[in-house]
Amino acid sequence: MGRANLTGVCALALFVLVFPFGARLLGVSHYTDIMIFVGLSSMMTMGLSLLMGYAGQISLGHAAFYGLGAYTSGILSAKFAVNPWLAMLLGALLSALVAVVVGSPSLKLRGHYLAMATLAFGEIIFIVINGWIALTDGPDGFGNIPSLSAFAFGFDSISSNYYLVWSVVIAMLVFVLNVIHSRVGRALMAIHGSEVAAMAMGVHAAAYKIQIFIVSAVMASLAGSLYAHYVQFINPPVFGLFFSIKLVMMVVIGGMNSVWGAILGAALITFLPEWLLFFEDFDVLAYGMILLLIIMFLPKGLVSLPAAVYRLAKTGGTRAG
Amino acid sequence: MDETGNIMEIWRLTRSFGGLTAIANLEFTVPRGIIKAIIGPNGAGKTTLFNLISGVLKPDTGRIVFKGRPIAHLKPHQVAARGISRTFQTVELFPEMTVLENVMVGRHLRSRKGLFSVGVKLPGCRREELDIVEKADYFLQLVRLGHRAGEPAGSLPLGEQKTLEIARALATEPELLLLDEPAAGLNPTETEAIGRLLRDIRDRGITVVLVEHDMHLVMNVSEEVMVLNYGRKIADDRPEAVRAHPEVIDAYLGVDAHYA
């Protein structure tokens, strides 16, 4: 994966390791809880960045897979006493299956049409979750979801969930970086760069698009399951349209073409309410403004900011952006 | 294996777009191991023909037989897997990837590790990756672009971009190479270099079919020349015979045949 990325992974692991202690020292120990959500979002944004930045496809319905994972885990473990790990696995399998069924026809569409199809799909899942009261308790949601446990150690506390979630994030990060720096990653970038040329070189574009869609769906599903077992209560609003859009926002703001951008974007957007006072009334407005500014003036995301500043300094700001 | 010594045979190929017939009842063969040029006025259907052969388009009627097996129904990546590679009239590089990485994509067919294997870095992945880099570098050196290996492909001048596209196509180790206007936009020196490269490719046993407007290059380098006009074949012979062919001269009447 290259020396730079390997260093990055180690640095991130170290940072994650000491973060809770630092947070407590600085008197913001609730940041650890927020970081769990950063981690969950990162799992989803990393998958989305593979899909959007590398394979060049858009998904505006990814919260649906988050929801499928959370609800499968929640329903199976809370109502049918299934082992939480097994429930998580089943959730992932369900999401993979749905991804194949929905993705195969969708990924034949392009650009705007694909965006709309994923939007519609996400909404349909949300409506079903809301409406199938017998199974999901509808808008009220349900609780009593057991936490995960391994060898008599229960992941009950904020700390234990924090380290669990971030272990998974780092494992996924390594996986994604490995994929990017392989013939598969190059095939994806080729599809994005020129699909017709990629096909002419023997790259089966449709197959790769579906594979990446499935991978990103499974990553979101696992995040959903971890969410359910951590918060131990789930209800529909978390998994709606706006969260799907938020995920895309995180990817774009952080940097579509970079897995690091995905994590950065997740961290920024998740911490935003914490840093902007009176955020409640302005949150949607703020999100819209930030996304608009980034996509217009810094389309490669914040991760490209150092390079952009460097270029600007070199040419004295005379070159067109 | 084909007994006739032809690597490709086209039978009664037809393709229309709405009311426009781009290729009409076209039939020709490509003997193995030669350089064959396809020429004709603009709009004669030459790029459509390439798109039909490489699987980008499906013919309305007709057969395309490659190494004795029909391929007209195949998708582009399957056609590539059978041993046909190509370049494009408007250069279709992967601009954000480096020069070397572009050629490495050409090694896709000659490598196998899948998504899961590379993700968890199963044993054998590193070895395959090293092999890909090594072979890609070989083809890059072959076209004398080794010094550009680390640069973004989009930053190269046009002539080098076209050469890079050829290197990428060669990296698939094809048996048949389709080149769509490899010399378009190049100056005489660059065109001559392309000519030498084409002969080198042929000498390695690869059959070359090229679409070209540069008559000098075509006459110099090809063993067979086929002339298309309005989607129909009006000549298919050795270069000297084609040059003197009355219908060919007619089709080109008033058109300056030397593009430099």
Added chain:
Amino acid sequence: MEGYGLTNQLLQYAITGVTVGSIYAIVAIGFNIIYNATEIINFAQGEFVMLGGLVMISLVHSAGLPMPLAFAATICVVTCVGLLMERLAVFPLRKSTVIRLVIVTIAVSILLKGLAMFAWGKNPFALRSFSGDAPLPFFGATVVPQTLWIVGITVVLVFLLSLFFKKTILGKAMSACAVNPDAASLVGIKVQRMVMLSFMLSAGLGAVAGIIISPVSLMEYDRGSLLGLKGFGAGILGGLGSSYGAVVAGVLLGLIESFGAGLVSSTYKDAIGLGVLLLVLFIKPSGLFGSAEVSKLKKF
């Protein structure tokens, strides 16, 4: 007597279907106009509808303006929003990638939603009906006067639009741009101005839709998304680029939804419409009246 009751029920569903379908039709036409001029799908189209409703409500109920004046003023305001969107967000990115354009219209839609949430809060509002609420009998079912307004205005709108595009110079210029922008600019039509006008026109249309529907169903800051999505569905169903198709498809979609809600399940009412959208996209993206060749040629 039971048969009589069922017929009434079905007729009632049909009336609801045509009513809501008219709205989908107008939204679909809005999508069409922008798509024809730019090949962009405007994700903020639904927000124009939402703004139309909310601005009208404020002008009528808070500012106390008489309805016709408020109607005109609302259309002006929302049309300006459309203009601003085109000038500030779309025009600068006109040569950019599809992903970037998709995201910019999404960003604007979020921005507009945020502005609405800021200005009006999260509560739904109602608009006073145009001519009262006394239900009128209609072959055994009942029709609210507003329904007649909705259908009537939709019909007039479609008629005026087709006159505009076929008979006026400006309209013909816009059509020309849609078909062949290069040729259009060669004969002196300023393509950029046509794009600008298309956004303004779509915004104005969206506003009308929002205004006429608000008395019947409430309006709130986040109604735009679902309305936009369904309107897009109607546009696709009819074949993007075909205005008559949009009307037929809009009404069809409204009817499917209404009968689905009444006969099958009202919980999943929205899912039905969205399901239709997905089916169209998967099976025949060129829609009922579009041609497959044309839709393949359009680059998305």
